[in-house]
Structure formats: C-alpha cells, structure tokens
Amino acid sequence: MTDALLVHMPALAVVVPLVAAPIAFLAGARWGRPVALFATALSIPVAFVIAWMASTAGEKLRYQIGGWDAPLGIGLVVDGLSATMLLVTAVVGFAITVYSLGYFAEQEKYRFFWALWLFLLASLAALFLSADVFNLYVGLELVSVAAVALVGLSGKRDALIAAMRYMLAAILGSIFYLFGVALLYGAFGVLDLAHLAAVLGPDVTGQAAFALITIGLVLKTALFPAHFWLPPAHSNAPSPVSAVLSALVVKGSFYILLRLWTDVGDPSYVPGMGTLLGVLGATAIVWGSIQALRQERLKMLVAYSTVAQIGYLFLLFPLVEIAGRHVADAWSAGVFHAVSHALAKSAMFLAAGAVLSRFGHDRIEGLGGLSRRAPVTMMAFGLSGITMMGLPPSGGFVAKWLYITASIESGAWWWAVVVLAGGLLAAGYVARVVVPGFAKASADASDADVDAGRLPKHMELAALSLALAALVLGVLGQPVLDLMVVGDPASGVIP
Amino acid sequence: MNWPVIALLAAVALPFVTATVIFALGETRSTARSAANLLGAAGTAVAVLAAAASAWQGREERAFASAGIELLDIGFGLEADMLGSVFAVVAGVLWLVTTVYAIGYMSRSADRARFFGFFSICVGSAIGIALAENLITFFVFYEMLTLATYPLVVHSGTPAALKGGRTYLTYALPAGAALALGVVWLHVLAGPVSFTPGGALPFGLAFVHPAQLTVIFALLMGGLGVKAALFPLHGWLPAAMVAPAPVSSLLHAVAVVKAGVFGIARVVLEVYGPDAALLGLTLPLAALAAFTIIFGSVRALVQDDLKKRLAFSTVAQLSYIVLGVVLASPLAIAAGIAHLAHHAALKITMFFTAGVVAEEVGAYRVSEFDGLGRRMPLTMGAFSIAALGIVGTPPAAGFTTKWLLGAGALDSGTGWVLAVLAVSSLLNAAYFFPIIHRAWFRTPRAEWASGPAPGRAEADLRMVVPLVVTALAGLAMGLLAAAALSPARWAMLVAAMEAL
Numbered sequence: 001m002t003d004a005l006l007v008h009m010p011a012l013a014v015v016v017p018l019v020a021a022p023i024a025f026l027a028g029a030r031w032g033r034p035v036a037l038f039a040t041a042l043s044i045p046v047a048f049v050i051a052w053m054a055s056t057a058g059e060k061l062r063y064q065i066g067g068w069d070a071p072l073g074i075g076l077v078v079d080g081l082s083a084t085m086l087l088v089t090a091v092v093g094f095a096i097t098v099y100s101l102g103y104f105a106e107q108e109k110y111r112f113f114w115a116l117w118l119f120l121l122a123s124l125a126a127l128f129l130s131a132d133v134f135n136l137y138v139g140l141e142l143v144s145v146a147a148v149a150l151v152g153l154s155g156k157r158d159a160l161i162a163a164m165r166y167m168l169a170a171i172l173g174s175i176f177y178l179f180g181v182a183l184l185y186g187a188f189g190v191l192d193l194a195h196l197a198a199v200l201g202p203d204v205t206g207q208a209a210f211a212l213i214t215i216g217l218v219l220k221t222a223l224f225p226a227h228f229w230l231p232p233a234h235s236n237a238p239s240p241v242s243a244v245l246s247a248l249v250v251k252g253s254f255y256i257l258l259r260l261w262t263d264v265g266d267p268s269y270v271p272g273m274g275t276l277l278g279v280l281g282a283t284a285i286v287w288g289s290i291q292a293l294r295q296e297r298l299k300m301l302v303a304y305s306t307v308a309q310i311g312y313l314f315l316l317f318p319l320v321e322i323a324g325r326h327v328a329d330a331w332s333a334g335v336f337h338a339v340s341h342a343l344a345k346s347a348m349f350l351a352a353g354a355v356l357s358r359f360g361h362d363r364i365e366g367l368g369g370l371s372r373r374a375p376v377t378m379m380a381f382g383l384s385g386i387t388m389m390g391l392p393p394s395g396g397f398v399a400k401w402l403y404i405t406a407s408i409e410s411g412a413w414w415w416a417v418v419v420l421a422g423g424l425l426a427a428g429y430v431a432r433v434v435v436p437g438f439a440k441a442s443a444d445a446s447d448a449d450v451d452a453g454r455l456p457k458h459m460e461l462a463a464l465s466l467a468l469a470a471l472v473l474g475v476l477g478q479p480v481l482d483l484m485v486v487g488d489p490a491s492g493v494i495p
Numbered sequence: 496m497n498w499p500v501i502a503l504l505a506a507v508a509l510p511f512v513t514a515t516v517i518f519a520l521g522e523t524r525s526t527a528r529s530a531a532n533l534l535g536a537a538g539t540a541v542a543v544l545a546a547a548a549s550a551w552q553g554r555e556e557r558a559f560a561s562a563g564i565e566l567l568d569i570g571f572g573l574e575a576d577m578l579g580s581v582f583a584v585v586a587g588v589l590w591l592v593t594t595v596y597a598i599g600y601m602s603r604s605a606d607r608a609r610f611f612g613f614f615s616i617c618v619g620s621a622i623g624i625a626l627a628e629n630l631i632t633f634f635v636f637y638e639m640l641t642l643a644t645y646p647l648v649v650h651s652g653t654p655a656a657l658k659g660g661r662t663y664l665t666y667a668l669p670a671g672a673a674l675a676l677g678v679v680w681l682h683v684l685a686g687p688v689s690f691t692p693g694g695a696l697p698f699g700l701a702f703v704h705p706a707q708l709t710v711i712f713a714l715l716m717g718g719l720g721v722k723a724a725l726f727p728l729h730g731w732l733p734a735a736m737v738a739p740a741p742v743s744s745l746l747h748a749v750a751v752v753k754a755g756v757f758g759i760a761r762v763v764l765e766v767y768g769p770d771a772a773l774l775g776l777t778l779p780l781a782a783l784a785a786f787t788i789i790f791g792s793v794r795a796l797v798q799d800d801l802k803k804r805l806a807f808s809t810v811a812q813l814s815y816i817v818l819g820v821v822l823a824s825p826l827a828i829a830a831g832i833a834h835l836a837h838h839a840a841l842k843i844t845m846f847f848t849a850g851v852v853a854e855e856v857g858a859y860r861v862s863e864f865d866g867l868g869r870r871m872p873l874t875m876g877a878f879s880i881a882a883l884g885i886v887g888t889p890p891a892a893g894f895t896t897k898w899l900l901g902a903g904a905l906d907s908g909t910g911w912v913l914a915v916l917a918v919s920s921l922l923n924a925a926y927f928f929p930i931i932h933r934a935w936f937r938t939p940r941a942e943w944a945s946g947p948a949p950g951r952a953e954a955d956l957r958m959v960v961p962l963v964v965t966a967l968a969g970l971a972m973g974l975l976a977a978a979a980l981s982p983a984r985w986a987m988l989v990a991a992m993e994a995l
Contacts, residue, residue, distance in 0.1 A: 393635050409683050423672060438646060475571060476564070
C-alpha cells in the first residue's frame with residue numbers, strides 16, 4: 001500500500017497544484033485563497049517525500065505515466081537535481097502564497113491570480129520532472145503562458161506592454177528551442193535525455209541543435225544581452241508575481257540548460273560555448289549591477305539585481321569545462337546559487353512589495369526612515385541583500401566560495417575576480433536602499449497618511465522567513481548539497 | 496555534551512539569542528527588553544569565563560572543548576583555546592559592563608530595540624571570532640561583525656552619521672573581499688587551515704609556493720588591517736566616531752578593532768608561524784606597525800575633539816599588539832596578547848568618560864574641559880587613571896605592556912623598537928597630560944566650581960559605575976600583573992606555546 005502510494009509521489013507534485021488550479025478558478029476571488037493555501041502547503045511534504053525517495057534510491061528514478069515506456073510514453077525522472085528544484089519551488093511557492101493572501105485582498109480584479117498561480121506551480125513541477133527534451137519544451141511553454149498572464153494581471157498599461165515584450169521574447173526563445181529539438185530528433189532519432197546522452201556523438205547537426213536550443217533558453221533565462229525583457233516584466237508585475245518570476249521561472253529554463261550541458265553533453269561539446277556562456281554571465285554580473293545602481297525605482301533595482309545574479313549561474317559552464325567535476329565544484333556552486341538566489345530574491349521582491357504597500361510608491365529617494373516604519377521588511381531586505389553580496393553566512397557565500405575555489409584551482413583566476421567584484425557591486429545597490437532606510441524619516445507632509453497603513457504581519461514574516469532561510473543555508477546547507485548530486489554520475493569524480 | 500562544550504556554544508549563541516529576543520520585544524516594551532539584555536549579557540559573561548576556565552584546565556594536554564559542523568570540505572568549528580579565551584573574555588565581560596552603561600546612556604534615545612539588537616549581534620560575532628577554530632569560521636564571524644556594526648555607526652540617522660557609515664563600508668567591504676580571496680586561496684593551496692600554535696601550513700609549502708603565500712599574506716593583512724586600523728587603512732575609525740558612545744566604547748575600542756588585530760595574531764602565529772619570518776613577511780609588517788604607532792600618536796596630538804583624539808590613540812595602541820605579535824619572541828608575543836586586555840579596559844574607560852561628559856555637561860572638545868575634575872571627580876578620576884595607564888606610568892597596565900614589549904624586542908634582536916616605544920610614550924603623554932591638567936588644575940567654569948549639585952550624583956550612576964569599574968580593572972591588571980590569572984601571566988603562557 002505505502003509502496004503503491006510512493007510510486008505515484010512524483011506525479012503528485014504536478015497533480016496537486018494542477019487539480020487545485022481549476023478548483024481555485026471556480027471558487028472565485030474569495031474561496032480561491034484557502035484552496036491555494038492548502039495546495040501549496042500540501043506540496044511541501046510531497047516535495048520532501050520525493051527528496052527522501054531520491055536520496056535513498058541514490059540513482060535516477062523513472063516513473064512512466066500509464067505504464068508506457070520511453071520512447072512512446074511520457075516519463076518522469078526524479079534525481080537529486082529535480083528533487084532539489086521541486087523542494088525550492090514548494091517552499092518558495094508556499095511563502096509567496098501566504099504573502100499573497102494579504103497582498104491580493106479580495107479584489108475582483110485579481111480573481112484569476114490563484115488559478116494562474118497554481119497552474120504556474122504545476123507547470124514548473126512538470127518541467128523539473130520531465131525526462132525528455134520535448135516534454136521539457138511543453139513544461140517550458142506552460143510556464144511561459146502562465147507567467148505572461150500573471151505579468152499582465154493588473155491590466156495597467158505598463159504591465160501589458162511588459163507582458164507583451166516578455167511574450168515575444170518567450171515565443172522567439174521557443175522557436176529556437178523547437179528548431180534545436182527537431183534537429184536532435186532528425187540526427188539521433190531519440191528525445192529522451194538518457195537515450196540522447198548515450199547516442200550523442202561529435203556530430204555537426206547535434207552541435208547545431210545544442211547551439212540553437214541554447215540560444216532559445218538564453219532568451220528565456222534573460223542572460224545578457226537577452227535580458228531586455230526582464231526588468232520591465234519583473235518590475236511591473238504584482239510583487240508576488242515578480243518574486244516567483246525572479247526566483248523560479250528563470251531557473252526553469254536554466255534547469256534545461258543544465259540538463260543539456262552537464263547531463264546529456266558536456267560544456268566542451270560545442271567548442272567555445274562554455275567560455276561564451278561564462279563571458280556573457282560575467283558581463284551580466286557587471287552590467288546588471290551597474291544598472292541596478294542607476295535605477296530610481298526599487299522594483300527596477302531588484303529586477304536588475306536578478307539580471308546580475310543570473311550571470312553567476314552561467315559561470316558554471318566554463319568552470320565545469322576547465323576545472324571538471326569533483327567535491328568542491330563549480331556545478332554545485334551554480335545549483336546552490338540557484339537555490340539560495342531563489343530564496344533571497346523572492347524575499348527581496350516580497351519586501352519591495354511590502355515597501356510599495358507601506359509607502360504607496362517605490363521611488364528609492366523617498367524611502368527614508370524605512371527601518372522605523374517597517375522594521376521587519378527592512379530586515380528582510382537587508383538579510384536577502386547579504387545573499388546577493390555573497391557574504392557569510394548566506395547560501396550565496398557558499399556558492400561564491402565554490403566558484404572561487406574552482407577558478408583558483410584551475411588557474412583561471414579571472415572568474416574569481418568577477419565573482420568578488422560582483423559582490424562589491426551588489427553591496428553598492430543594496431546600500432542604496434538600506435542606507436536611507438537608517439536615515440531619519442523625511443519630514444514629508446505625506447508621512448502621516450503613509451503611517452496610517454500598517455502591513456499585515458504575515459506578509460512581512462513571509463519575506464523575512466525566506467530571507468532567513470537563504471541566510472542559514474550557508475551553514476546548514478549540507479543536506480541540500482548532498483541532495484542535488486544524487487543520481488548524477490559525474491559527481492564525486494576527481495579529474 | 497560536557498560543560499566545557501556547553502560553555503563554548505553558549506558563549507557564542509547567547510548574544511544571538513539575546514538579539515532575537517530584543518528584536519521580538521520591539522521598541523515599546525523597554526523594561527522587558529533591558530532585563531533580557533542584562534540577563535543575556537550576564538549569561539554570556541559567565542559562559543566566556545567558563546570557556547576560559549576549561550581552556551585553563553586543558554592547557555597542558557592542549558585538550559580544548561570544540562564543536563563544529565561540516566559543509567563540503569569546509570568545516571565550521573569553534574574551540575575554546577587559550578589565545579581565543581583572552582579575546583572572548585574581554586569582549587564578553589565588557590559587554591555586561593557596557594550594557595549597564597548603554598541602558599543609561601540611551602535612556603532617552605529612539606530606536607533602542609534596533610540599537611541593542613545589533614549591539615548583541617556584534618558581541619556575538621566578536622566572541623565567534625575569538626573562538627573560531629579555523630580561518631573560514633573566523634571569516635564568517637568577521638563579516639557578520641562588519642555588517643552588524645553598520646546600523647550602529649549610522650544609528651542617529653543624521654547626515655553626518657550616514658557619511659561616517661558610508662566611509663566605514665567603503666573601507667570594510669573591499670577589505671572583506673580581499674580577505675575572502677586570501678582565505679579561499681589559502682584553502683586551495685594548503686587545505687583546511689585549523690589554527691595551530693607554531694603554524695598550520697603543511698611542511699615545506701613555503702618552499703614550493705613562496706610567491707603565492709606572500710600574496711595571500713598580503714591579502715589577509717589587507718583584509719584584517721582595516722579593522723586593526725593599520726596605516727593607511729585606518730581612515731574609517733575616526734569617521735566612525737559619530738556613533739553613540741557605547742558603540743565607540745565597546746566596538747570601536749574593543750570588539751571590532753581587536754577583531755582585526757586578533758585576526759592578525761591568529762594568522763601570523765597560528766597559520767603562518769615560522770614561515771612568516773622565513774618568507775620575509777614579518778619585518779615589513781613590524782615596520783608598518785611601528786609607523787602606525789608614531790603616526791596615530793602624532794595625529795592624536797592635534798585633535799581637539801576628544802573622541803577623535805581617543806580614536807587616533809586607538810589607531811596607535813592597536814599597533815602595539817600587532818608589533819608584539821610579529822616580533823615573535825615569547826615576551827613580545829606576551830606583550831601583544833596582554834595589551835589586548837590592557838588596552839580594552841583602559842580605552843573603554845576613556846570612551847565611557849567621553850560619553851558621560853558629553854551627555855552631562857555638553858563638553859565634546861578637550862578645550863572645554865577646564866576644571867571638569869571639580870564637577871565630575873569620579874569620572875575624571877577614572878579617566879586620569881586610564882590615561883596614565885595608556886601612557887605607561889607604573890603601575891597601571893600599559894606599563895606592563897611596554898615593559899614586556901621592550902624586553903621582547905631586545906630578545907628578538909630588534910632594538911629599534913625601543914626607540915619607537917620611547918617616542919610613542921612621549922607622544923602619549925603629550926596628548927593625554929593636557930587633558931588631565933585642564934581637568935584638575937585649570938580654573939573651572941563658574942557653574943562647575945561648586946562640584947555636583949548637592950544631594951545628586953555627578954551623572955547617571957548607570958554610566959558612572961561602569962567606568963569606575965573598568966578603570967579599577969585596568970589598574971588591577973597592572974598592579975597584579977604577576978598574579979596567577981592576570982592577563983599578563985595568561986599571555987605569557989600563551990606566548991610560550993606560540994613561540995615553540
């Protein structure tokens with residue numbers, strides 16, 4: 001009995017939010033809330049059980065929907081990486097749901113939020129569990145559809161324009177991706193990741209397919225210079241949506257890149273590709289941070305911070321290529337960075353949203369006295385800033401530690417310089433918010449009416465909890481580091 | 496878990512727990528908050544003393560209480576050893592004293608929950624620094640201290656405070672990056688580095704990678720030198736004097752700045768060990784410390800603002816510790832380590848005084864101190880004891896330091912240090928004696944002539960008692976320097992192990 005239930009656990013990660021979504025749609029603005037709360041709360045134990053299954057199995061687990069084997073049926077795969085991503089999705093998803101209960105007070109305008117939100121979570125879960133490149137595509141498309149709709153949710157002009165831009169970038173990305181998939185299928189006749197890994201050879205068609213898929217995914221991940229759509233989309237969306245976009249959605253497409261370049265092939269499969277992705281990542285770190293330093297609005301600053309932090313993820317590729325895989329490796333650094341950034345950036349956007357509700361605007365110059373007006377939110381913002389800077393004891397610190405180790409060990413010390421410089425730049429943009437926060441409140445006439453609106457406690461605490469989670473991850477993160485390499489044949493190999 | 500391990504963990508954890516409670520109680524429940532704060536500080540003081548006692552017990556076998564967690568090949572570990580106990584006791588015990596003082600000093604101030612919360616985090620970080628078992632753990636707490644100090648520097652929220660805070664971060668954050676690079680690099684080269692008396696580098700590494708080890712040393716010193724206020728990295732310290740008096744007293748005379756010099760001591764003595772001299776790294780550092788001593792003293796001479804004068808005096812005094820440690824003869828090392836405690840007690844007294852005087856009679860400048868001794872005899876008496884102590888007049892503690900340092904310098908064949916000591920002592924006298932002279936021998940302002948108002952203490956006793964206690968402690972450390980558990984004796988035991 002228990003075994004029979006356990007077998008279906010991976011499917012449950014998708015099914016729970018997927019079933020809840022139409023229920024929330026039918027339930028409307030009011031009753032959609034408890035449905036979402038229940039479904040996202042249930043996703044956490046489901047994710048934990050899946051993680052437990054993966055780590056006790058110690059290898060990739062396959063689950064065939066309806067019992068049909070690949071290449072005919074749809075397969076789900078659970079290994080450490082997918083279990084890690086599911087876990088992060090569940091935790092961040094639940095915290096954002098709690099926050100949203102206060103943020104979307106029963107407004108008719110946001111009636112569709114709950115259904116779209118649950119649908120997005122289901123799509124992400126499906127993406128992280130997909131076993132072949134076509135199902136990954138389907139997952140990616142569903143994520144994009146839900147995300148675009150959520151960006152435009154407020155119906156404001158700026159939001160609609162941003163959503164439209166986002167959609168165009170996403171569609172363009174999909175076209176490239178689909179092209180690549182078609183080439184792969186033509187060349188090798190299989191789509192399943194494991195089969196593909198087995199038959200992949202130094203073949204020009206295969207290399208072209210990898211390049212096309214990478215272009216498509218780079219667009220969707222908003223890696224510099226394809227980041228143009230991200231800041232408007234992430235900053236004009238309602239804050240809970242901004243949080244999930246920066247925390248999880250961009251990691252969805254990055255996840256596929258990771259599967260492709262480190263599971264199926266390796267970064268040397270297309271000569272120069274690893275270095276190219278790394279250089280773009282390094283540029284993103286510098287460019288995104290400088291842009292963040294120049295923004296006048298808080299949410300734009302946080303969005304550009306995402307552009308910069310995405311850059312760190314891509315340092316993984318050149319460093320895995322030159323340094324190889326072993327205990328303290330660049331692969332773990334990238335994945336760990338994805339995890340800690342997911343926690344910290346969602347905290348940061350939720351805090352920014354709280355600031356927006358508290359002050360009625362998010363102009364950075366008008367945020368004086370934040371620490372007195374909303375101390376918990378200020379704390380959440382500051383603590384998540386520590387992860388952005390990569391200072392201990394945060395999870396970002398461990399990621400940077402591993403990156404710097406890998407780059408010094410392999411003699412490519414310039415990546416270490418980029419990592420450290422990025423930390424200082426991050427300190428600069430975090431300080432732009434934190435420093436005036438400690439200033440005496442400006443004697444604006446508007447102070448009085450601003451002070452009238454107190455924030456619901458659970459909103460502030462949701463942001464603070466995520467920030468604290470990102471902070472302690474750097475010291476207590478060993479279980480996560482252990483989990484994410486489960487079933488990864490390359491881990492533990494000393495070159 | 497046996498009691499030494501419990502004491503070790505409590506010493507580091509209690510301040511953080513206290514901070515959490517303070518934040519949770521918030522601004523309004525001030526009585527409960529003060530009670531929690533005092534309780535936490537008292538508990539911490541007991542815990543650090545217990546940890547030190549356990550270090551004393553285990554000193555012969557070098558069996559110290561330790562605890563830790565692993566993350567990949569990074570071990571986060573704590574250990575209550577002899578050297579670390581010195582700094583832990585200084586920070587933990589003075590925290591209790593400072594808490595009493597701060598409750599009095601901040602009684603009319605705003606944002607007290609924030610202030611006391613971050614204050615506790617700073618102390619916890621300092622104790623973590625003291626008891627860190629390896630370089631990575633040290634770095635983690637070191638950076639936590641960097642960040643947690645910032646809200647305290649800018650506490651008043653005035654433009655001047657924000658400017659001081661910005662200066663502080665401009666120095667501290669790049670220093671953190673340099674330190675991070677040095678720590679990771681050393682980790683790659685030498686593996687996990689546990690602090691070990693006599694050096695922790697694998698045998699022969701200095702011959703294989705002399706250039707890399709030299710660059711790493713420079714990075715580490717650059718990172719630690721900011722908090723240690725080594726010239727030319729000292730500029731943030733005078734700027735940070737905009738902070739409230741308790742911050743200047745405990746953090747900018749003791750916990751933060753000594754985290755820097757303590758780190759230098761750990762790196763020079765317990766990471767590089769003899770390899771530092773082998774690579775020719777000690778002499779430049781000694782020269783820099785000597786220069787900082789003279790430079791800081793000269794700059795102190797021309798400051799009229801009392802807190803600024805004290806800050807430059809701190810710049811100079813910190814380098815006594817650095818100098819003692821790098822000279823590497825047992826007596827010199829003992830001088831450095833003992834001065835960690837001596838200077839702490841003496842300088843905190845003087846900053847306490849500066850705060851009380853500013854609060855009570857509104858005097859900030861040395862030139863406003865004429866006849867202050869009549870108005871505030873206890874306060875200025877304590878100040879005078881401390882000042883004489885720093886100058887090195889026997890029998891106060893500063894004399895013990897200078898005596899040991901001079902003897903140690905002769906042992907290590909660096910006689911020029913004696914000249915530095917002599918010049919520095921003259922300069923110390925030149926910037927402190929005028930204050931003493933003004934306070935006691937100049938004609939007081941009319942309203943001060945009759946002393947404190949009848950039937951009233953000279954100032955809030957919550958502030959006066961702590962500074963009298965610390966002044967007496969400073970005096971006792973010198974008078975009883977030969978007693979069994981005095982800082983000087985303790986330091987000589989540590990030095991005997993380090994110089995092996």
